[in-house]
Each structure stands twice: as structure tokens, then as C-alpha cells.
Amino acid sequence: MKDIIIIGSGLAGSTLANLLKDDFSVTVLEKGGDEITIPPKKFVSRKLGDSVTYCNGVGGTTNLWHNGLIKMPKLDEHTNFSKIIQDLEYYADKAAKYLKFPTSFLTERKKRLDEYQEMFNSVHLKHDLDTILIPKCDTKVVIDSNVKIYKNVVKINYLWGDYNNIFSVESTTKTGESIVLNSDYILVCAGGIGSPTVISNILKKMNITNSKLSVGFIDHPMGFVGKIKVKKEYRNIFKNFVKISEKTLQKILSCMPLSCVYINRR
Template identity: 25%
Template structure:
């Protein structure tokens, strides 16, 4: 049986592992370890904020090791996660189909999305969990003609306890994450090597022979890189494979107001969304801003926040990502729209305060083109190397990408099974 190495256990890597194990012998490489939800007492930590103990976001990995934090030159916080399941363990559980950019270059993934809906419980039936303030925001957006819609979630949300910790890991087994696919692959015989950092791919005569890691050399007949939009380009460049300087990160900026007993900090994250031109708006309690942004020093239960998630310009690299003037203008439009919504709620928009600009959905540095719509294989890659993550997206999504990455990974798995 041929040996396959898959680098990364997030949405893409876990999906490929599940699909290929049994036809190939899969070894799944993960830089982190087993994921554990955040276990410290948040009310106690909220009490400590007044002592200014939380000085910088870079302190987060000290208390929550899965998080990885860096800063761009213009002070945007970049976030991703390591550990079994990748960043899916820290998502809001959103399961949106966001493939308009792929369709433009001739890629149709109907079959793959259909399969995922059969394999994962996906439902938008969670309005019973919404707080009163969220319901009012939804009504206002509807009345303004913004066409809000409940966001489909992956998981068993009838069991949700409204703890508000979605982005810190679900302690109650409600939210789906990619570790479930990893477990399924392992049951079929896949091997997981954790705490294993990949340095580069060994290539000879346009074929990969293995990978260099902190565990030494690992050999394979096929290598699939799914280390995420920040890390996959680094591995490829270290291997002598050129990537494009077209990184997008889907920046997030929250606009918040003081609203007594909003209780958004005890509610599912991103319960509904409004699709705008180049960005979305969604209710979201931003833990990052709450603990590290001094403007957010009021009690968590009294903060009501709307998230702006931007489809930013595809420009830059992980070490040099900046937002363009157009991106900043779009964010300003989003801020004004959020303030308008809050004004309809009866809150003075002049009292709104902004969160910390951050981003955690990177991709786009090896974008698919119409020429690769059938092969999903960039000609720069060795013939037995594939990429299976958001690096393949031809344009920024401005939307949660998890389900679409998994659909891509399914198609790539099918191509591999047919060709190899």
C-alpha cells in the first residue's frame, strides 16, 4: 500500500486523511498536540482585567497553548491554532458554502458539499439559543432590508448550553471540529504524529521523497500540504516551491456598545449574518478585545458587539501583510453600518467603541486558476505533492471558510484516488 503524508490536521488535512485511509497508508503530521478546551474560569479572569494583568495578546499562548499570535506592521493581530483539528477547534462552528470565487474559474463542488451535509450534522435551527438583544438586532436588520439569515452550524446545537466559549473550544461536545474526522481516519488505520514540525519537503526529479521534521526524515509516496494559509506557503517556499504574494486574511473588526444585560458573552457566537458588499456583519462577542483592549473594560454581560468580517485585498505574505486603502474604506463602511443598526436599537452610535483588528482565516498564496480547475494541481508543485487548504482559494472569502475548505479537500482526495 502506498504511503501518504498529510501535513496538518485541520479542515483540509483531516478531510483528506479520512478520505484516503484504507486506499493508502496515511500518516498525519500535526505541529501541536491533542486539543483541550480553555479550562480557566472566565469570570475570575474578567475580575483580573482591572489589575491590568493582561498586557498584550501575545500572552494568550501562556494560558491557552493552541493559540498562535503574531502582529503585522500595521498592528493587525494574526491568529491561528495548532493541535489536532487545527483552527476548527476555535471556530464558531459556522458551516457556510462560500464557493462563488471557485465557480468563476470553473470549479463546481455540488457533490462534495452534498456528501459533507450527510456526514456532518449541519443546521441553522438554533434561534432558541438567541438572547433578547440578538433577536432585536435580527429584527432591525430585517426591517432595514439587510436580509439577515441564521448561520448554519456544524454540530449538535440542541445540546448547546450557551456558555459563550465557542472560540475557546467546546467543552460539551456540541460543536463539530476536524478532530472527529481525524478519529475516523485513525480507526481505519491512519497514524498521527503530533508535536511534529515540518521544515521542508525533499524533492528529487520533480517528485517528493519525504519531509524534513523535528522528528527527522519521514518518507512517502505522496505528500499533501494542509498546514493552513499561514504555514503552507512557508513549507512550500522552504522546499524551493514559489508561492504568490497574494495572502488574504479576512480581517475582523468588532463595533460594540454598552447594553445592559445583553448577555452576548453567554451565547453562541455569530448566530446570524448579513451579507454586504465585500464584508459580512454578525453578532459576536470578541474575547480577544474583551481581555486585551482597554476600551472594552465594562462588564462582559453589558457588551453588545457586531463583527465586520472583510474580504480583503489579496496582497502580501505572512511576514508582510498590510491592508490597502480600499480595505480600510470597506471597514469604515462596515463601522458606519453597525452604528446605524445600533441607533435603531436605541443606542447612541457616538458611544460605540471598536475592538482589536484581528484576522484568522488566511489563504490565497497558491491560488487555483481556470487551467487547474480539473487537476487542482499547480504546475509549480512536484507531481506527487498536493495542497489541500485555503491557500488554493483564488480570492478572499470574507466569510467563514471551514466547509468550503473541506469540500475542496474532498475533491482533491478523489483526484488523488483516480490518478495515484
């Protein structure tokens, strides 16, 4: 049985560990512990307000969030990567179901977008828009008890083979405990903030210093608008959005997904 090391125990890491455990020997390395910690925020200039959207701990950010599903915008995809995403759309509903989404994600998303687009068309307003669908599920993803997990990992060293491949990983915890693990495959699932650092460290060991592979990597929106002022000419359409949100609130009580719209002005 081949060995897989997963770096990060958030949504991706936990999900992959649970799916692969029957066919591989899976080990998870996690920066945090059983109790989550919230890293301090750094504000460049002005502090407008903040909310907790990131943490370290077993389960990663699923300790905080609602398992909301957002389809990746085309504008954010590299040309080559776009083809990969397009091919993976076949698995979208299966992945959503694993995250407790009660219906077809793709069908429900299209339905909501059609409703929003109809309202925009009624006032001749051109926008790029999308929606986040939130299933009735706010519990963190739990790793199966058969998967070995090392917590509070503060340092990872990669031991290289003759063919410029990583054949084992040495992890050290904050208590000083060190262990060497065999690795046929390494899956980096450290999130939008952690993964760039992990990938960059691996590339440096391979003497690849000019790669942009880990630059700008992010897996979800990191900024949110909490208070807005609606222009007079758009107040009616905004009220319609509120009405739709009220309807979906009733649906979520029956395990249907909640929908929120977000708009990008060209």
C-alpha cells in the same frame, strides 16, 4: 498501497485522513501537539480587542470553533477557480453532513437568505449578503487511530526525484527526532495561515519564485465586528434580524442550525 502525506491535522487534514485511510497509507504531519498553543498576536497599529480564532495543535482550529459553514463568495474566486468551486457544489450537502450538519446545507442556506433579502427589500436597501450556518457541534475532528500522525513537527524537507517530483519527505520534531517518509501524494492542509508558507517553500524548491499561487491564500474570515452602532433608519430591520436569531436559537436546541447574517456594502 500508495503513500499520502497530509500536512496539517485541522478540519481538512483530519477529514481527508479519515476518508482516505482505507485505500491509502496515510501519514499526518502536525506542527502542534496534543495540547493546543495560541500564537501571540501582532498588531500593526491600534489594538481594538481580540479573540482566540487560531491555534496550533492536533485537530487544528476545530479545537476552538463551532463548525460553522460559509459558502465562498463569488467575488473572492479567481475565474478558473470559480468553475472548480461550482462543480464541487454537488458535494456541499455531503460535506456538511460529515461535519454534523443535520439538514440540507444548500436548502437551509437558501431559506435563510430569502428571509433576510425580503427584509432588505422592504426598506429598499441594496446589499450583498450571506449567512453562516452553525450546526450543533463544537467538538474537534478526531483522526482515526489507524492513521499515523507525527506531532510537534518544526521542519519539513522535501526530497526530489528525477522528474521534479517529491518522492519522500523528511520531518523533524522539536525534540530533534527525524524520519523520512515515502510520498506518492502530498496534501497541504495547513490552514489559511500555514498553507501559504508550505506551498511557497515547495515552489521555491521547484525554482518557481514568481508564482502567486500562495499569495493571499486564506480559508476563512480573519476579522470580526464585535460592536456596532445601528443608524436610526435601519433600527427596525435590525430588530427583525434579532427576532430571527431568537427563533433559530430555539431551533438549535433541537439540533437545527443557527444562522448569522453578514453584509457587504457595495
